[in-house]
Amino acid sequence: MARLDGRDIEYVALVAVPKIIMVRIEIGTRFPAELTSQGKVLLAALTPDELDHVLSLPTRSGLHLGAGRPRAELDKDLEAVAEQGWALSDGELAPGLRSVAVPVPDGSGKASVAMNIAVYSAETSVQRLIDEYLPTLQRTADDITEEWTLVQSLPQSEVPAPGDLLTG
Numbered sequence: 001m002a003r004l005d006g007r008d009i010e011y012v013a014l015v016a017v018p019k020i021i022m023v024r025i026e027i028g029t030r031f032p033a034e035l036t037s038q039g040k041v042l043l044a045a046l047t048p049d050e051l052d053h054v055l056s057l058p059t060r061s062g063l064h065l066g067a068g069r070p071r072a073e074l075d076k077d078l079e080a081v082a083e084q085g086w087a088l089s090d091g092e093l094a095p096g097l098r099s100v101a102v103p104v105p106d107g108s109g110k111a112s113v114a115m116n117i118a119v120y121s122a123e124t125s126v127q128r129l130i131d132e133y134l135p136t137l138q139r140t141a142d143d144i145t146e147e148w149t150l151v152q153s154l155p156q157s158e159v160p161a162p163g164d165l166l167t168g
């Protein structure tokens with residue numbers, strides 16, 4: 001699961017499956033949003049002005065974006081992502097890495113995080129990723145949204161900071 005932070009996604013939760021070859025991703029790992037399925041989902045949820053602002057920022061991921069994709073091509077892809085409700089990244093971040101992502105809306109319907117399933121292209125075809133893995137990912141995102149909505153509907157109160165108790 002990742003959130004948008006500037007022009008990057010930042011991992012906030014993950015479950016790694018042991019493999020012979022692994023991509024090293026930890027909580028806090030950053031990647032340029034437009035190269036990832038999670039980033040595309042989150043970028044597609046932005047208004048045009050918000051998207052312009054985000055894409056004007058430099059990446060802090062440590063990865064070089066190179067010349068990048070033409071903006072018109074990215075806009076077309078993000079429009080399709082917004083319409084279908086999920087995104088695919090196939091070798092855009094790294095050769096042989098393929099992923100599909102969906103938004104995870106909170107109780108208000110805002111998608112501030114996205115979740116994905118990443119596979120090696122040599123092991124899993126795009127068709128299998130979409131036909132078999134995507135529906136499970138969508139159901140899981142729906143379950144998380146349902147729980148998130150429930151938690152947000154509960155009465156909320158702020159707990160004073162420990163220092164405030166001494167001075168209050």
